[in-house]
Amino acid sequence: MINVRTEVRDGVSRNVPYISYGQMSNAETRNSIRVAWQNEWPLRAGANTDDSFTGAWEAMSVPVTSNRVPQLSEFVCNGVPSATNNWANTTGTNGLTTYSVGGTNRLNRSVLVSYMTDDWYEGAILKADIY
Numbered sequence: 001m002i003n004v005r006t007e008v009r010d011g012v013s014r015n016v017p018y019i020s021y022g023q024m025s026n027a028e029t030r031n032s033i034r035v036a037w038q039n040e041w042p043l044r045a046g047a048n049t050d051d052s053f054t055g056a057w058e059a060m061s062v063p064v065t066s067n068r069v070p071q072l073s074e075f076v077c078n079g080v081p082s083a084t085n086n087w088a089n090t091t092g093t094n095g096l097t098t099y100s101v102g103g104t105n106r107l108n109r110s111v112l113v114s115y116m117t118d119d120w121y122e123g124a125i126l127k128a129d130i131y
Helices: none
Strands: 002-009 012-022 033-038 057-061 076-079 111-116 121-126
Touching: 012 076, 012 111, 033 111
Parallel strands: none
Antiparallel strands: 002 012, 012 033, 033 057, 076 111, 111 121
């Protein structure tokens, strides 16, 4: 799945693609879910012709905490909240609505990932300042 979020980096507004996918070379393991996003501008390839990385893209495995294996035959989805998010807090304290660093909302610098396992639908919140 691909999503695009408008982000301001170094004073410049850019449309950043976020891609989530199942890595087939790690199928049947708890490390098969991946997320990648553009890290440099202008847009360029993530690898050279000799297969060395360029640094233009960041990619990471999403750690699956349960003992379930993600089903790569199903969708791997992602969400990239914008700076103007309006997340509803229906009952109690919701970690998504209160995620902040130094009092500043940082949900717009996170990625939400979801996937199916043998038993249920799971998700992960990458709560790091992506940029």
